[in-house]
Amino acid sequence: MSTIRPSLALTCRRKLAAHCCRARYISSSSRRCNSPSVPSIARLLDEGPPNPDHVVVNGYVRSIRELKRVCFANIGDGSSRESMQAVLTHEQAKGLSYGSAVKMTGAWKPCRPNAKQSHELEVSGVDIYGPMDASTYPIQKASMTPEFLRTMPHLRTRTPFNSLLLRLRSTCIAEITKFLNEEGFTQTHTPIITSSDCEGAGEVFNVNSSRKDAGLDGGEAYFFKDAKYLTVSSQLHLEALAQSVGNVWTLSPTFRAEKSDTSRHLSEFYMLELEMSFVDDMKVVMDMVEKMIQQTTRGLLRSRLAKELTVRSQGGTEILPERWKILAQGSWPRITYTKAIGLLRSSGEPFDHLPAWGEGLGIEHEKYLAELHKSPVFVTHYPRSIKPFYMLASSTSTDQEETVDCFDLLLPNAGELVGGSMREHRLDPLIISMQAKGLVAPGLPASITDEQMGALKWYIDLRRWGSIPHGGFGLGFDRLLGYLADVPNIREINTFPRWVGRCEC
Numbered sequence: 395m396s397t398i399r400p401s402l403a404l405t406c407r408r409k410l411a412a413h414c415c416r417a418r419y420i421s422s423s424s425r426r427c428n429s430p431s432v433p434s435i436a437r438l439l440d441e442g443p444p445n446p447d448h449v450v451v452n453g454y455v456r457s458i459r460e461l462k463r464v465c466f467a468n469i470g471d472g473s474s475r476e477s478m479q480a481v482l483t484h485e486q487a488k489g490l491s492y493g494s495a496v497k498m499t500g501a502w503k504p505c506r507p508n509a510k511q512s513h514e515l516e517v518s519g520v521d522i523y524g525p526m527d528a529s530t531y532p533i534q535k536a537s538m539t540p541e542f543l544r545t546m547p548h549l550r551t552r553t554p555f556n557s558l559l560l561r562l563r564s565t566c567i568a569e570i571t572k573f574l575n576e577e578g579f580t581q582t583h584t585p586i587i588t589s590s591d592c593e594g595a596g597e598v599f600n601v602n603s604s605r606k607d608a609g610l611d612g613g614e615a616y617f618f619k620d621a622k623y624l625t626v627s628s629q630l631h632l633e634a635l636a637q638s639v640g641n642v643w644t645l646s647p648t649f650r651a652e653k654s655d656t657s658r659h660l661s662e663f664y665m666l667e668l669e670m671s672f673v674d675d676m677k678v679v680m681d682m683v684e685k686m687i688q689q690t691t692r693g694l695l696r697s698r699l700a701k702e703l704t705v706r707s708q709g710g711t712e713i714l715p716e717r718w719k720i721l722a723q724g725s726w727p728r729i730t731y732t733k734a735i736g737l738l739r740s741s742g743e744p745f746d747h748l749p750a751w752g753e754g755l756g757i758e759h760e761k762y763l764a765e766l767h768k769s770p771v772f773v774t775h776y777p778r779s780i781k782p783f784y785m786l787a788s789s790t791s792t793d794q795e796e797t798v799d800c801f802d803l804l805l806p807n808a809g810e811l812v813g814g815s816m817r818e819h820r821l822d823p824l825i826i827s828m829q830a831k832g833l834v835a836p837g838l839p840a841s842i843t844d845e846q847m848g849a850l851k852w853y854i855d856l857r858r859w860g861s862i863p864h865g866g867f868g869l870g871f872d873r874l875l876g877y878l879a880d881v882p883n884i885r886e887i888n889t890f891p892r893w894v895g896r897c898e899c
């Protein structure tokens with residue numbers, strides 16, 4: 395920790411005081427007095443203060459209006475999209491500007507009828523926490539474009555909507571955690587540094603840099619013995635843990651080195667991944683996806699956030715975004731990939747590309763299929779050739795159309811949210827599938843040596859000793875939040891977004 399010589403600190407404080415005229419700076423000792431007992435503005439607005447004659451508020455000035463006799467300031471603290479109105483004298487308002495961090499003391503008084511707020515703070519004292527040079531503050535009251543705000547992720551969460559997104563993230567995690575606890579799942583943590591490319595798409599960030607001081611013998615060497623990557627999915631490790639404690643889940647950062655410069659892809663994002671043990675029917679896994687999303691959305695609907703995200707119709711009635719209703723209920727259609735291809739090909743839609751059987755679905759096709767059903771829709775049983783090695787062969791596969799027991803959940807206007815599958819739990823078919831993808835050396839499964847199994851020997855081991863049928867899925871958590879908040883680009887959802895060519899701070 396750096397130390398400042400008392401004389402220097404004093405000089406700095408004097409300079410700041412001079413710069414901000416009447417600003418009353420809070421000393422570090424009184425700052426400690428602002429304990430968690432100071433209620434948030436959300437709580438103040440919802441419940442009122444415990445003692446209306448003595449109210450303390452911490453927050454930031456969101457606007458300030460000077461009238462002839464008094465000044466009005468709106469104070470926000472990120473706990474609510476709304477702000478609290480404070481009435482001050484001109485003298486008290488001196489030194490305050492948009493963005494100033496303040497402590498206000500006063501009395502909680504009813505506003506005149508028809509005012510936006512039922513009560514306001516009649517201020518008796520104002521203290522400013524720290525300096526604020528309004529002339530250089532890049533965040534302004536006027537609306538700023540998402541693109542502009544993206545250039546300063548360290549500041550943009552101070553805006554009311556972006557702080558709402560942070561609270562949406564937190565409440566959503568709490569609801570999912572509650573749901574999965576009630577369902578008997580164990581939350582786990584899986585590694586970020588891994589030795590495998592789970593999806594086999596080669597979109598891995600290599601972290602095993604060569605460093606002169608890294609080798610144990612002092613010579614130049616990789617930090618680890620061989621190639622290591624930032625994880626692209628926790629799935630393989632979750633599968634190991636699912637054989638230890640039953641149903642498991644994790645919400646972890648995930649990394650993909652894809653050069654997709656789109657509104658739906660990031661190089662670092664959060665994925666909720668879940669594995670279910672002793673399950674041999676993919677329907678059970680899809681039921682869990684559906685139940686988890688629906689219960690989570692219903693929990694959000696009961697929360698304060700629903701009110702904050704509610705939009706007003708022209709007639710003045712409050713309406714929740716349609717998408718919340720879509721996610722909260724219903725039995726979502728399940729169609730096979732083969733049926734989906736048929737629907738696309740007979741649709742007459744002017745797609746950029748019309749996929750043939752065996753090709754992947756693009757975002758335009760995913761959106762179309764969900765919008766056609768006016769609901770989230772599961773597309774199941776994709777061709778093996780376009781899916782990763784770990785998926786279980788469908789029992790309905792024919793020689794011509796080899797498919798796997800997998801599914802994607804597609805949302806209207808948004809496309810893929812979840813991808814999942816039954817896992818190949820039998821030893822020999824798994825080795826054969828890995829050989830087909832070049833992950834294990836060729837040869838008869840029974841005579842493959844540990845060395846020939848390569849980096850994923852440990853994963854093959856799971857099938858050697860007490861293997862069980864199981865399946866799971868991964869849900870793009872930032873995508874879910876973007877859908878709920880009706881924010882089309884997940885660069886607004888992820889607090890410090892990274893994508894090809896961009897890693898701001």
Ligand SMILES: NC(=O)C[C@H](N)C(=O)O
Nearest residue numbers: 627629667813814867868
């Ligand atoms: N856990 C999962 O099934 C997610 C899958 N591995 C994916 O990354 O798409």
